[in-house]
Structure formats: C-alpha cells, structure tokens
Amino acid sequence: MPRFSVIVPAFRVQAYLHACLDSVLAQSFKDHEVIVVDDCSPDACGPIADEYARRDHRVTALHLPRNTGLGPARNAGMARAAGDYLVFLDGDDTLLPDALQSIADRIDATGEPDVLMYDYARTYWTGRSVRNVLGSYLDEDGPARFRLTERPELLRLLMVVWNKAYRRAFVEAEGFAFPPGYYEDTPWTYPVLMSAGSIAVLDAVCVSYRQRRRGNILSTTSEKHFDVFDQYDRVFAFIDSRPELALWRPVIFRRMLDHFSALYASPDRLPLHRRAAFFRRATAACRRHHTPGAPAPRRALLRHGLLRLGARRTYRVLSVAQRLGGRLRAGAAAVRRTVRGAALRTHYRVQRLLPLRPRDAVFATRGGRGYTGGPAAIEARVRELVPGARTAWICRPADAHTVPGGTRRLAPGTFAHWTALARSAYLVNDGAFDRGLVKRRGQTVVQTHEGTPLRTEGTDLLDRPAAAGSTDFEELLRDVDAWDFALSANPHSTLVQERAYPSAYTTLEYGAPRNDVYHRTGPADVARLREALGVPEDAVALLYAPVPRDYRRIQRPALDLERLLQVLGPRFVVLNRAPRPAGPGVRAPHPRIIDVSAHRSVETTALASDALITDYASLMFDYVNLDRPVVLHLEDVEAYEAARGTYFDVTAFPPGIVARSQDELLDVFTTDHWRGSHAARLRAAFRARFCPYDDGYAAERVVRRVFLKETDGLPVPYAARRTPAALPAQDGAGAGVQG
Structure with missing residues (x-):
C-alpha cells in the first residue's frame, strides 16, 4: 500500500x-x-x-x-x-x-x-x-x-x-x-x-x-456554468442530512451568494442571451436556501439583497454605478499623481542644468530607513573631516528623528529630495536611489553594500527565480553602472561583489564602515544601550536574528524561544529580531523575550547583546568584531541551499558552534560549549578571514579617499589597534561571555 x-x-x-x-x-x-x-x-x-x-x-x-x-x-x-x-x-x-x-x-x-x-x-x-x-x-x-x-x-x-x-x-x-x-x-x-x-x-x-x-x-463562455446551481443544491442537501452541520448553513449561504455574484459579473462566462435566466435561477436558489446569520462585508450586503429579491435591473444599475464611481475615483487619483509626477520630473530636469554643489553630499539606506549602517558611519566622518561639507539624509518622515541635528532631512519624492539628487556632488547609499536618478558628470556615487555576502545576491540570482522574486536585473545593472566606488570588507566580498555586480567601478577594500561602532563604543555606552532596550542589569542577552526564507510566504522562527529560556533559566533574556506574528490567537510575548524586530539599528542590538544566535544572516560577519560568541542554528540547510544558495559552506567554516536542531542548540547552551575554547578558536579564524580591515577607522579611510581625494597616508588597517566594545562588568552567569 x-x-x-x-x-x-x-x-x-x-x-x-x-x-x-x-x-x-x-x-x-x-x-x-x-x-x-x-x-x-x-x-x-x-x-x-x-x-x-x-x-x-x-x-x-x-x-x-x-x-x-x-x-x-x-x-x-x-x-x-x-x-x-x-x-x-x-x-x-x-x-x-x-x-x-x-x-x-x-x-x-x-x-x-x-x-x-x-x-x-x-x-x-x-x-x-x-x-x-x-x-x-x-x-x-x-x-x-x-x-x-x-x-x-x-x-x-x-x-x-x-x-x-x-x-x-x-x-x-x-x-x-x-x-x-x-x-x-x-x-x-x-x-x-x-x-x-x-x-x-x-x-x-x-x-x-x-x-x-x-x-x-471555467473561463469559457458556456451554458454549463448553470451547473453551479445543482452543485450548491447538493451542498445544502448534505448539510440538511446531518443536523450537526446546521451551524454551517449561514456561512455556505453567504459563500453561495458571493459565487453567484462573481459568475454574473464575469464578462466571459455566461452567454449574453442567458444572463437574465442565470439571474432568475440565482434568485430562486437564494430563496430556496435562504439562511441569515453569517456576516458579510458592507459592500456585499446590498448586492446580496438585490440578488435575493430578483431585482436584476437595479443590480445592473448598481454594478455600473460602482464601476463608474471606482473608475472616477481612480482616475482623479491618477490625474493627481500624473500632474505631480510631471512637475517633479520637470523640476529635476531643470535642476540638472544648474551647477553641482561640490560640498553637498546625500546619504540614504535601502528602503528609506533611518540613520544607520555604513552610510551613517561615513556621513558622521564627513561632517568631522571635510571642511564646509553639507550633508543630507533621505528617509521616511517617521524616521526623521534619528538623523543628527547637523544633517538636513529629506523626505522621498519631494522637490527638495530631487533637488538634492540633481545638485549634490556625492551620493552614498547601501541600496539604490530612486530609479529616476540620472547621474551627472562630476557626481560621485558610493555603494557601501549592506553586509558581507553569504547568501546569493545580485546577478547571481538569475538562475534562482524563487529567491530573485520580482528583481528587475536590467534596472539593477543600470544602478550598478552609476557606481564610482563600491566598498568591500574583505577579499571574499570583493570577489563576490565584482562578479555579482559587474561594472567599471573601483572597489575600496577598506573594511566595513558600519562596523566602526563596534570598536569605538565604551562599556558605559553599552550599559546605556542595554538599559534602553530593557535588558536587566545582570542578564545574559542572546540576540536572535534569523533571515527570511524565500520559499515561505509566512515567516515563522524555527526556534522555540520560550523553550530555550525555560531551559537556560531566569538569568537569560532574548533580543528577538525575528518578525513576531500578529492577529487573533497570538499569545502575549514572554516577559524575557524583548522584541527588537522593528529597531532601526542592528548595530545597537548587537552591542547590547552577549551572544548572537542566527542562521544565514550577514550579521554574523559583523558581529565577530565584538569577539562575542556566535551560535548557528541550521535546521534547513538543504532547503535553504536549494532556494537561495550560499557562496560557501558555513557549516565547514563557521563563526562559532553549529546546531542542526533545537535539541542540539539547547545542548550547546546547557553544556556551555557556546562560549567555550573551541567556539573562541572558530570565532578567531572567522574574524581573521572576514574582518581583516575592521579596526574602527574604515569610514575615515573612505572619506579621505573619496571626499578628500587622498591616496597616500590613509590610516592603515591594524589588527592590534582593535578595541572591541566591552560589556559592562557582570557577576555570575554573565561573567566571561566576551572572548
């Protein structure tokens, strides 16, 4: 069998x-x-x-x-x-x-x-x-x-x-x-x-x-669509034969009305000369099976009522009026968008005819997020090192409060935003600027990238449609062709990025500016960050940061955090960057799980934590700068490789202990292997390979090379100069977490 x-x-x-x-x-x-x-x-x-x-x-x-x-x-x-x-x-x-x-x-x-x-x-x-x-x-x-x-x-x-x-x-x-x-x-x-x-x-x-x-x-014009009445008669006969199913009658009745309405509204299902007969049959079926009680959307109530009454002409007038009203509203909105869009395009073309402002620089991060990442690190150094520099940050109005006081805030899609893109001499982003951007002669575009690549990206996604999704590769390459400089944290990143984003830009293998903060933050600042996030003073904070799965629509953490905390005991808390499900039936959050999924700065959450639990996140490459433990939880290596793919086998060269299941992960923590000597050796080898230039001065090297045009005398990456941000002094369970 x-x-x-x-x-x-x-x-x-x-x-x-x-x-x-x-x-x-x-x-x-x-x-x-x-x-x-x-x-x-x-x-x-x-x-x-x-x-x-x-x-x-x-x-x-x-x-x-x-x-x-x-x-x-x-x-x-x-x-x-x-x-x-x-x-x-x-x-x-x-x-x-x-x-x-x-x-x-x-x-x-x-x-x-x-x-x-x-x-x-x-x-x-x-x-x-x-x-x-x-x-x-x-x-x-x-x-x-x-x-x-x-x-x-x-x-x-x-x-x-x-x-x-x-x-x-x-x-x-x-x-x-x-x-x-x-x-x-x-x-x-x-x-x-x-x-x-x-x-x-x-x-x-x-x-x-x-x-x-x-x-x-079912999309063919045919009288066989009249079969739908017999089919619903069979459903109601089944319900009537089983009294215990009577509670479903109102629900199925509403579903039937929706089905009839959809068929009648479809232009290619019913022969024109049979539409009136279909409506009459639908009315007869509604009267035959009428069962009130199930809720229906307000827009459907009138339509359902007319169907039950057999008011076909009124139903047609209502349908025409609804379609016409919807088209008028959509048309008016489209006209407003078109007029504003035309005005913005005209404004941008005019601004491109005016001289560049050589001291102006515009910064942004992917998706218009707040002040964070590599662009933020560079912007801060520009204001410090470049005389007379004027900087602006593009972000959503909701994130404007994150931008420093000395930096101009620009809302996407405004006239000021397009003026800045047209007149500024420097454009810095870790993603892409608006697709309408036309790079001018004399403008310098700097791509900082968001992290060291582990997962397949760029044009390497051409043969991975599940992961590529709706990526427009022609548009991607147009953006890449505008780059003058692309930053790289290590030789691995250089080799991958120059293949995945092919063009004539210059790679600056200077380290990752976003990681400077890990070497320029003191214990007192770390203590304030932990307090702001709600981490208890003597707690061990585990940062959980999984990546989304391209092969799943609904993203659910693979790790049962409540079970983990139950095993580890009250000294542990979890900073959870996994999206929390919403909706009815979702339980209240555990008191020792701190939701940081919406926190704008991953660097802040990393600094506030004692250790990282992740799977394929590029955060692991940055986090080892802190010389704090990393544990990989990899239950779906085969599925992830099939859908997204990786540039190397992270299980063969990990930044810390690898657990293939939740039980293994619990064992890693309960036996203290997560912060043992073997984990420290793995972390040191990983840091030596992927963080050779991260010493707190990467942003300065970029500013001196790009903005000040210096080619000699740049701060030389020096591993011995590294001073990873230290955790506040702790007793008991928290002591000795940092390597």
Missing part, C-alpha cells in the same frame, strides 16, 4: 501532461502511485499515459470509454487508488520539487489528519509565478490538528480539490464522490471540510496552478 495515490484526470492537456507527470515521478518522496485517467480525450493524452505506464510501474493508465467530465474521471481514479492518502492534480498543473516529502512530513507531524491543506502558486503563461494571496490562512501556529469550527477562515481559501491531501479511509467511510458537471469541487470540498474529524495545514507551496492563456474550462 503506497503512502499517496496521485490521481490525474486528463482531457485535452497533451501539451502539459508530460510536465505534470514528470513533476510527480521526480519527487524525492518515492512511496506513491500515479493514476492517470484518460477521460476519452481526443488528443494524445491517452498515448502519453500509456507511455508513462510502460516506463514506470508506479503509473496506471485508465481509459474511459466516453467523456464523463472532471468529477466522474476523478471517481474512476479513486476506485483504483490504494494509497493511504489521496492527492488530486489536474493534468495541466505540476507539483513543486519535494512537495510530497513536505506533505508526508506534515501528515506524520500532525498525527495523520483526515485532511491536510497546503498552498499553491499561480503560474502564468509568461512564466511569472505568484503565490496565493490568502496563504496566510495556512499559518501552522496553534493546534496541529483541529476541526473546521476552530478555524472557519479556511473556507475563504479557493474551494478546489487539488490543494489538499485526503485520508482515503475517511473518504471511503463518508462515501464522498464527485458529481458530474462544472464546479464539481464545490459539493466535494465543503462537505469534506465540514465533516472532517481532524484538519491540518501546511504553510508551503506544493502545487503550481497553471493559468492558461486560453482554454481554461
């Missing part, structure tokens, strides 16, 4: 069936069978199924004598299924790599639920892939298994059969089967979810849902 029976109905999908079946057979999880149901397809689906059945014993090809439709074809596949769980996949869709392994692992972890729901991404004919916008409903926090009554919001997800795995014994015991006709998923998914004794969720994309340019059945 295989673990999974993957049922693939096939009708007129010959162009996609190879990819579909290959995606199943290439899964790393091999304990499955594939049942391809040729629904008397007039194309080559049948021969393709036979070909795969001959090549692989796990494939069974069923040929139906006549075309029955998607529902009966799936029934035929279920009749032959022998797996513990049923998985349905349409013939033009595909499974993502390792999808079955992820599904199997989650089923085991949640105690074999009746239904496991997982996520999907829409893949368009252009190649663009977009994850389900409601994927947040699949958050795995909370009970591993539950009834639908505990998470009714799951009914808002797309009611299709192929985003779930079903325990076959449950399906057979309940006698579930697909009806004929369009929208056959409706009378399957609602009854299945309402009846399931246990449901679990998997927050991972497992299916690539192909959005065909043409030929999708």
Whole structure:
C-alpha cells in the first residue's frame, strides 16, 4: 500500500501532461502511485499515459470509454487508488520539487489528519509565478490538528480539490464522490471540510496552478456554468442530512451568494442571451436556501439583497454605478499623481542644468530607513573631516528623528529630495536611489553594500527565480553602472561583489564602515544601550536574528524561544529580531523575550547583546568584531541551499558552534560549549578571514579617499589597534561571555 495515490484526470492537456507527470515521478518522496485517467480525450493524452505506464510501474493508465467530465474521471481514479492518502492534480498543473516529502512530513507531524491543506502558486503563461494571496490562512501556529469550527477562515481559501491531501479511509467511510458537471469541487470540498474529524495545514507551496492563456474550462463562455446551481443544491442537501452541520448553513449561504455574484459579473462566462435566466435561477436558489446569520462585508450586503429579491435591473444599475464611481475615483487619483509626477520630473530636469554643489553630499539606506549602517558611519566622518561639507539624509518622515541635528532631512519624492539628487556632488547609499536618478558628470556615487555576502545576491540570482522574486536585473545593472566606488570588507566580498555586480567601478577594500561602532563604543555606552532596550542589569542577552526564507510566504522562527529560556533559566533574556506574528490567537510575548524586530539599528542590538544566535544572516560577519560568541542554528540547510544558495559552506567554516536542531542548540547552551575554547578558536579564524580591515577607522579611510581625494597616508588597517566594545562588568552567569 503506497503512502499517496496521485490521481490525474486528463482531457485535452497533451501539451502539459508530460510536465505534470514528470513533476510527480521526480519527487524525492518515492512511496506513491500515479493514476492517470484518460477521460476519452481526443488528443494524445491517452498515448502519453500509456507511455508513462510502460516506463514506470508506479503509473496506471485508465481509459474511459466516453467523456464523463472532471468529477466522474476523478471517481474512476479513486476506485483504483490504494494509497493511504489521496492527492488530486489536474493534468495541466505540476507539483513543486519535494512537495510530497513536505506533505508526508506534515501528515506524520500532525498525527495523520483526515485532511491536510497546503498552498499553491499561480503560474502564468509568461512564466511569472505568484503565490496565493490568502496563504496566510495556512499559518501552522496553534493546534496541529483541529476541526473546521476552530478555524472557519479556511473556507475563504479557493474551494478546489487539488490543494489538499485526503485520508482515503475517511473518504471511503463518508462515501464522498464527485458529481458530474462544472464546479464539481464545490459539493466535494465543503462537505469534506465540514465533516472532517481532524484538519491540518501546511504553510508551503506544493502545487503550481497553471493559468492558461486560453482554454481554461471555467473561463469559457458556456451554458454549463448553470451547473453551479445543482452543485450548491447538493451542498445544502448534505448539510440538511446531518443536523450537526446546521451551524454551517449561514456561512455556505453567504459563500453561495458571493459565487453567484462573481459568475454574473464575469464578462466571459455566461452567454449574453442567458444572463437574465442565470439571474432568475440565482434568485430562486437564494430563496430556496435562504439562511441569515453569517456576516458579510458592507459592500456585499446590498448586492446580496438585490440578488435575493430578483431585482436584476437595479443590480445592473448598481454594478455600473460602482464601476463608474471606482473608475472616477481612480482616475482623479491618477490625474493627481500624473500632474505631480510631471512637475517633479520637470523640476529635476531643470535642476540638472544648474551647477553641482561640490560640498553637498546625500546619504540614504535601502528602503528609506533611518540613520544607520555604513552610510551613517561615513556621513558622521564627513561632517568631522571635510571642511564646509553639507550633508543630507533621505528617509521616511517617521524616521526623521534619528538623523543628527547637523544633517538636513529629506523626505522621498519631494522637490527638495530631487533637488538634492540633481545638485549634490556625492551620493552614498547601501541600496539604490530612486530609479529616476540620472547621474551627472562630476557626481560621485558610493555603494557601501549592506553586509558581507553569504547568501546569493545580485546577478547571481538569475538562475534562482524563487529567491530573485520580482528583481528587475536590467534596472539593477543600470544602478550598478552609476557606481564610482563600491566598498568591500574583505577579499571574499570583493570577489563576490565584482562578479555579482559587474561594472567599471573601483572597489575600496577598506573594511566595513558600519562596523566602526563596534570598536569605538565604551562599556558605559553599552550599559546605556542595554538599559534602553530593557535588558536587566545582570542578564545574559542572546540576540536572535534569523533571515527570511524565500520559499515561505509566512515567516515563522524555527526556534522555540520560550523553550530555550525555560531551559537556560531566569538569568537569560532574548533580543528577538525575528518578525513576531500578529492577529487573533497570538499569545502575549514572554516577559524575557524583548522584541527588537522593528529597531532601526542592528548595530545597537548587537552591542547590547552577549551572544548572537542566527542562521544565514550577514550579521554574523559583523558581529565577530565584538569577539562575542556566535551560535548557528541550521535546521534547513538543504532547503535553504536549494532556494537561495550560499557562496560557501558555513557549516565547514563557521563563526562559532553549529546546531542542526533545537535539541542540539539547547545542548550547546546547557553544556556551555557556546562560549567555550573551541567556539573562541572558530570565532578567531572567522574574524581573521572576514574582518581583516575592521579596526574602527574604515569610514575615515573612505572619506579621505573619496571626499578628500587622498591616496597616500590613509590610516592603515591594524589588527592590534582593535578595541572591541566591552560589556559592562557582570557577576555570575554573565561573567566571561566576551572572548
């Protein structure tokens, strides 16, 4: 008996069936069978199924004598299924790599639920892939298994059969089967979810849902869309046959009204001469199944009421008015944006004709954040070392308070912002300036970069679409071509960055200005930082700073911080830079977990901590300047490498002890290995390789070379001059944390 029976109905999908079946057979999880149901397809689906059945014993090809439709074809596949769980996949869709392994692992972890729901991404004919916008409903926090009554919001997800795995014994015991006709998923998914004794969720994309340019059945103009009325009649008949499900009647009634409204509003579903008949059938179904009680959005209440009353003409007038009003509002907003945008562009062009201001310099960080990072370190040195310099900082108004008093504040997208970009002789950023920037002759652009590269970046992401996301590589290279100087902290960074960001700029391998603060901060300042963050005086503060996962929509820390604190005891606190989940059902934060996820300065949180726990964050390269312990928590090395990739194997050359699981991490701390002699040797070797020039004077070297045009007599990096910021004197558990 295989673990999974993957049922693939096939009708007129010959162009996609190879990819579909290959995606199943290439899964790393091999304990499955594939049942391809040729629904008397007039194309080559049948021969393709036979070909795969001959090549692989796990494939069974069923040929139906006549075309029955998607529902009966799936029934035929279920009749032959022998797996513990049923998985349905349409013939033009595909499974993502390792999808079955992820599904199997989650089923085991949640105690074999009746239904496991997982996520999907829409893949368009252009190649663009977009994850389900409601994927947040699949958050795995909370009970591993539950009834639908505990998470009714799951009914808002797309009611299709192929985003779930079903325990076959449950399906057979309940006698579930697909009806004929369009929208056959409706009378399957609602009854299945309402009846399931246990449901679990998997927050991972497992299916690539192909959005065909043409030929999708449900997007075809046809009278078969009238089948939707019979399908909802079946759902309500199921509810009526089971009194315990009566509480779902109002919810399904509202869902039905939404479904009818969407079909009627769609311009390509119903034949024009049948639209009035569809509305009448919809009204009759509403009256037949009317069940008040479920809440509905205010905008939908009037539409639903008119549908129930059969007021088709009023419904049409309302729809036209809503569309017209929306277009007028959107049009007015667009006009305002266009006029302002044209004025800004004209202003910028005029400013570019005026002379440059040789003493002016503009600084910014990626995303318009506050005063922080490499640009901030350089800006401070410019004001100190360059006579007559006038500096400005681009940031969001909410972060303007972080900018020093002697520096002008510029809000993005204002006339002052564009004036500064047009007239300033120096432009310094760790990201990219506005895409409308045109570099002038005589302007100098300095790219500081955000950190030493461990994770794949720049043009090296071209062959990693999951990590690249919406990156516009042509725009990226236009930005790179504007650089005059790019900063590098070490030879590794130089080699990676010159390949990942190819152009004719000059690399300044001077160290990282953002790390100067780690050598220029005294114990008293560190004590004040700890107090400001709420770290108790004698506590050991562990900074937890994981990186986001490109292969997950909802980011959840892999580490159970409360369990860690329970084991370590009351002397420990955690400075948590992992985003904290929000919404109903989220527990209050633990009193010894200090949320610093929104703190603008990672340098501040690093200085305030006794040790760092991270995974793939470039912060590890900077943190070793403090000569404080680093522990790597790497549970998903294989998955992370597949999605994002790294430039070297950090497990082979780590900055400290590596833990492959939470239990290992707990053992590292309870045995004190995290701050032992072996950890210190690893940290020293890592610091020697990646921080050879970090001595507190990197920003000064940059300012003297770029702003003062000095090429001789620059402060020479000198390791013996390093004075890492010391922690305040502590007794007991905190003593001796710093190496």
